[in-house]
Amino acid sequence: xxxxxxxxxxxxxxxxxxxxxxxxxxxxxxxxxxxxxxxxxxxxxxxxxxxxxxxxxxxxxxxxxxxxxxxxxxxxxxxxxxxxxxxxxxxxxxxxxxxxxxxxxxxxxxxxxxxxxxxxxxxxxxxxxxxxxxxxxxxxxxxxxxxxxxxxxxxxxxxxxxxxxxxxxxxxxxxxxxxxxxxxxxxxxxxxxxxxxxxxxxxxxxxxxxxxxxxxxxxxxxxxxxxxxxxxxxxxxxxxxxxxxxxxxxxxxxxxxxxxxxxxxxxxxxxxxxxxxxxxxxxxxxxxxxxxxxxxxxxxxxxxxxxxxxxxxxxxxxxxxxxxxxxxxxxxx
Ligand code: COA
Numbered sequence: 001x002x003x004x005x006x007x008x009x010x011x012x013x014x015x016x017x018x019x020x021x022x023x024x025x026x027x028x029x030x031x032x033x034x035x036x037x038x039x040x041x042x043x044x045x046x047x048x049x050x051x052x053x054x055x056x057x058x059x060x061x062x063x064x065x066x067x068x069x070x071x072x073x074x075x076x077x078x079x080x081x082x083x084x085x086x087x088x089x090x091x092x093x094x095x096x097x098x099x100x101x102x103x104x105x106x107x108x109x110x111x112x113x114x115x116x117x118x119x120x121x122x123x124x125x126x127x128x129x130x131x132x133x134x135x136x137x138x139x140x141x142x143x144x145x146x147x148x149x150x151x152x153x154x155x156x157x158x159x160x161x162x163x164x165x166x167x168x169x170x171x172x173x174x175x176x177x178x179x180x181x182x183x184x185x186x187x188x189x190x191x192x193x194x195x196x197x198x199x200x201x202x203x204x205x206x207x208x209x210x211x212x213x214x215x216x217x218x219x220x221x222x223x224x225x226x227x228x229x230x231x232x233x234x235x236x237x238x239x240x241x242x243x244x245x246x247x248x249x250x251x252x253x254x255x256x257x258x259x260x261x262x263x264x265x266x267x268x269x270x271x272x273x274x275x276x277x278x279x280x281x282x283x284x285x286x287x288x289x290x291x292x293x294x295x296x297x298x299x300x301x302x303x304x305x306x307x308x309x310x311x312x313x314x315x316x317x318x319x320x321x322x323x324x325x326x327x328x329x330x331x332x333x
Contacts, residue, residue, distance in 0.1 A: 008127035008138075009179035009331035012169030014066025015298040016058055017048040017162075017285060024159070031155035038159050043261025047162025047286035049147045054088040056097035058165030058291070059143035063102050066139070066167045074102045077169075078135040080109030081126050083118030083142045083290040085197075085319070086149055087111055098141065107139075115195075116257050116318025118142060118290035119166075120185065120326060123314070126170045127180040133172070141167040142290030149197060151217035160259070161218075162286035166294035178308075178331035184240045184324055191228065191321030194221040229263050229317040233325075234270035237315045240325040241271060248272030252310035252330070253300065257317060258282035258292040267315060289318070301332065308333050 023046040024035035038044055050058060059082050067074055082095040095109030114121040119142035126140040143165030152158045173179055199215025200206055210216065233256065241247065254273050256264045261282055268278045279296035288295065293314050300306045310330040317323040 004131060004176055006131050006133055006172045006174065007176040007179035008130035008170045009173040010168050010297070010328075011171045011332065012066045012070040012072065013167070013294075013298045013301055014062045014064070014069060015164070015166035015291075015295050016061035016065060017164045017295075018050040020049045020051050021046050022049050027155075027159050030152060031158060033155050033159060041262070042160060043282050044159065044286045045283045048164060050145050050163040054148070055084050055086045055143050055145045055165070056088045056094050056101065058145060058163060059084070059094060059098045059141045059167070060101035062141055062143060062165035062167040063098055063139060066169060067102065070169065074104040075106055077104040077107045077137050077139050079126070079129055079138040080104060080107050081112055081122045081138065081140050082109070083112045083114065083122035083140070084144050085113055085115050085118065085289060086145045094143070114318065114322045115320060116259060116287070116289050116292070117316040117320070117322035117324055118318070119293045120314055120316040120324050121322065122290075123168070123326060124180075124183050124185060130170050130172050136171060138170040139167055140170060140294075141165060142292070142294045144289035144291055146287070146289055149216065149218050151214060154217070156222055157218050157220055160287050162288050164285055164288035164291035164295055166291045166298055168294055168297065173331065178329045181327045181329060182240060182244055183326040184236050184243070186236065186323050188321045191319070194224040195219070195319040226260065226263065228321060229259065230266045232321065232323040233257070233263065233315050233317040234267040236323055237267055237271050237313055237325040240313065240327055244327055246311065246327070250311055251277060251313055253277055253279050253306065253312045255279045255293050255296050255312055255314045257315065258285070258296070259287045259317070263317070271313070306330055
């Protein structure tokens with residue numbers, strides 16, 4: 001932990017999930033699968049799907065929920081960071097579309113692409129902007145319309161993902177015992193061939209051929225990703241705890257990326273944390289990529305389970321590979 005004078009603390013929360021539910025029974029009708037297989041292999045029961053609109057809608061509604069709950073004007077926002085791998089368009093950034101939708105007329109912003117670690121990386125970035133002393137109100141949003149890049153004929157992948165958006169507000173605090181305390185973050189591009197979308201970028205621009213070859217959907221070698229995700233998330237969380245002299249009992253909650261309940265359980269076990277201290281909403285929403293961690297924070301806080309002073313570890317693993325863990329002390333009453 002380096003010396004710091006200002007801490008970045010979470011002071012606001014918001015989220016949005018679409019109404020439309022795809023339960024496991026829905027997938028039994030469209031691919032060769034079963035409710036039993038999906039629940040036992042992944043922990044997922046249902047996910048939300050956005051029928052009309054794009055990621056900016058998920059992100060903007062989450063931001064509006066935050067502003068309404070906090071009774072705050074959008075004019076006050078200095079920066080908007082949107083973590084997403086499903087931007088409405090390559091450009092302009094989804095952050096610009098959110099700015100217009102919510103009327104944040106004094107903000108600048110940008111998108112950040114780190115797949116399932118997107119929120120964690122955006123959170124670190126937002127905290128650094130606040131800790132620099134230059135920005136006072138930074139909104140960090142994780143939002144993904146995963147249904148726009150899922151192949152609903154591929155049973156290996158289509159059952160895993162859902163759509164959601166969630167937002168947090170970061171502000172400075174002179175009480176440095178609260179807020180972000182430490183992070184360990186990593187990327188390793190050697191993972192690029194086991195989880196990616198082959199087409200649409202400058203490598204394989206969209207053509208009739210890329211469409212015929214089904215290159216505009218998620219490609220994943222699930223087994224390969226599973227192995228490295230378990231090790232990556234568990235090791236880095238353990239290292240972060242050790243670095244900060246924390247043991248399982250000190251931690252109020254592990255807030256893991258929600259990709260697979262078995263990955264979550266393995267991480268918690270390695271950290272010596274009981275299941276009742278692990279935030280979980282994968283059963284309701286599936287893997288919503290950048291929205292998993294902030295949506296857990298919103299729901300557990302609103303349920304009265306997350307209290308001021310709680311020590312929590314956020315942990316994620318995703319395409320890239322990207323992975324990491326952050327240690328923060330909860331600051332909201
Ligand atoms: N329904 C029924 N059977 C399915 C299925 C489905 N929806 N999806 C795959 N299967 C089959 C496979 O075809 C395979 O059959 P085979 O043995 O005849 O080839 C069998 O189930 C077992 O597949 P396997 O890959 O061993 O299952 P798994 O236990 O590894 O679970 C995942 C598959 C995708 C759930 C798991 O690997 C996973 O979660 N991976 C990581 C995903 C992830 O985290 N991605 C986001 C980035 S972090």
